[in-house]
């Protein structure tokens with residue numbers, strides 16, 4: 001459960017020589033009733049962990065694709081409480097670890113202690129809270145720790161070296177290395193010095209380092225994972241799910257695995 005389950009999931013993948021692939025989906029996009037089916041589909045495609053977004057009215061880090069998915073979910077009336085309730089219901093049959101991505105406001109409104117306890121009961125393994133800076137972590141850190149839920153930290157491109165070291169030291173589950181300055185969403189390419197940045201993060205981080213933001217093709221996955229342990233892919237997965245293109249999702253996720261040839 002929790003932190004430990006995340007550690008095991010990454011270890012299992014990385015020890016085989018594969019890279020980790022964490023797809024992001026918006027909870028409630030398409031209705032909460034299809035959540036279980038989607039999680040199990042992603043697991044079956046080879047997802048290491050799934051990042052599950054909570055729809056929110058003011059998603060400051062999100063680009064157009066995820067904003068639209070959030071609006072669809074909000075139109076379905078889906079709240080943080082509903083998502084946790086659904087996860088609790090499907091806990092026994094869910095086959096992939098889940099980390100929730102939510103802004104701090106809904107957690108604060110829920111009550112941090114109750115939220116952390118409910119997350120644990122629902123089998124939530126970790127949390128990504130993009131608008132919670134290091135200095136404010138004490139709002140939730142103790143409650144999450146008490147329930148063995150990992151707090152996954154984000155490393156921005158613009159942070160100072162000292163700050164990145166501190167973030168890398170504190171992170172749990174994995175380190176989310178944000179690859180661009182700006183919001184989520186597909187991009188055509190990455191900064192030239194990104195490879196070095198990822199290597200620098202890896203050299204100071206014991207947890208796996210995963211690159212995310214703007215990753216949308218198997219070529220991106222191959223390129224980025226030369227310098228880190230895996231990727232997080234959001235907008236592209238959300239679009240493909242919305243279009244019902246299961247084959248493309250499978251191909252994208254499988255691109256994080258080394259080929260059988262390379263294995264032998």
Ligand SMILES: O=P(O)(O)OC[C@@H](O)[C@@H](O)c1c[nH]c2ccccc12
Nearest residue numbers: 024061130184185213214233234235
């Ligand atoms: O959509 P992209 O560019 O593939 O980026 C990942 C991303 O969507 C997902 O991790 C995410 C969605 N919303 C966020 C807010 C902050 C940090 C991360 C996220």
